[in-house]
Amino acid sequence: MSEVLTKVVVDCATGQVEYVPLTAEELEERALMAAQAEQERLEREAAELAKAEAKASGIAKLLALGLTEAEAQALVN
Numbered sequence: 001m002s003e004v005l006t007k008v009v010v011d012c013a014t015g016q017v018e019y020v021p022l023t024a025e026e027l028e029e030r031a032l033m034a035a036q037a038e039q040e041r042l043e044r045e046a047a048e049l050a051k052a053e054a055k056a057s058g059i060a061k062l063l064a065l066g067l068t069e070a071e072a073q074a075l076v077n
Contacts, residue, residue: 005030 009018062072
């Protein structure tokens with residue numbers, strides 16, 4: 001059971017709608033775009049994790065200097 005991916009082509013002058021199967025090139029482009037989107041998602045997640053780790057490290061260092069938790073949170077937020 002193989003699903004054929006299609007695109008919609010609309011002729012604005014006549015209003016005619018046509019469903020056309022994607023070409024091999026379009027399928028390849030779609031796969032590349034999906035891979036790029038996944039890579040970007042992973043990069044965003046890594047950046048968010050690095051930011052959270054840096055924040056936790058900063059708070060820990062402020063606490064080691066003798067600040068209270070509230071003071072440390074006030075400085076980093």
